[in-house]
Amino acid sequence: MNLLLIIAAASGLFVVLALVAIGLLLFRIGGKKRVVQSPTTNMTIDLEALPLTPLPGGTATIDIYSSPSQLAVLVLAPVGRGYDLPDQTHWRPLLEQLCPGFTEILDQHQPVFRKWPAQISHAGFYRSFFANMRNHDSPTSTTQWYKLAGRLDWLDRQILVGIVAKSNQSTPLAPIQVEQSGKWREILKKGAPS
Numbered sequence: 001m002n003l004l005l006i007i008a009a010a011s012g013l014f015v016v017l018a019l020v021a022i023g024l025l026l027f028r029i030g031g032k033k034r035v036v037q038s039p040t041t042n043m044t045i046d047l048e049a050l051p052l053t054p055l056p057g058g059t060a061t062i063d064i065y066s067s068p069s070q071l072a073v074l075v076l077a078p079v080g081r082g083y084d085l086p087d088q089t090h091w092r093p094l095l096e097q098l099c100p101g102f103t104e105i106l107d108q109h110q111p112v113f114r115k116w117p118a119q120i121s122h123a124g125f126y127r128s129f130f131a132n133m134r135n136h137d138s139p140t141s142t143t144q145w146y147k148l149a150g151r152l153d154w155l156d157r158q159i160l161v162g163i164v165a166k167s168n169q170s171t172p173l174a175p176i177q178v179e180q181s182g183k184w185r186e187i188l189k190k191g192a193p194s
Helices: 002-030 088-095 102-109 122-132 181-187
Strands: 060-064 067-078 112-115 143-154 157-171 176-178 188-193
Touching: 060 102, 060 157, 067 102, 067 143, 088 102, 102 188, 122 143, 122 157, 143 181, 176 181, 181 188
Parallel strands: 067 112, 143 176
Antiparallel strands: 060 067, 060 188, 067 157, 143 157
8 A cells, every 4th residue: 555655656757747847848849039130231332332522631641550640440339238328429539549549530531431330359349340340352462451440448438449441552451350448549540631
């Protein structure tokens, strides 16, 4: 009789555990939130098709490693899900962190501007930015296009910045990743007016 009770209790326990396991499995499958992807925005910019007009006399250049250049593209993106860029009223002080006089250059050069969606990682932003800035140069040839991407620490957040500038001279430089916020000022300088 005791053996029968033990077997019945064990069978009942087994059935209960099996039902709990099935319930958890169904909850996990059915309870998962479905992420609805919004249609991806085409972030590609054909650099050769940009309507760059020569800078008028007296306009400062953006010097990249001392090479006078014209600012062609500026991309800004916040870091992290659910984050956004600061209000536009804060953009001038933010961009002056790149190099003193950057906003004056921005006003004079009038580059193409893109606000990208929040980025999950720096490395992902770098790859995506460099891949979406298209020019017709071979990857092994010299080019007039400087492509820079990096982070900028501002107040309590990080902003990802992508810059494309066209130089009057060819450069063998590969795309430049700016890994530290303070490195922008070593690379970029406000050039003398042309």
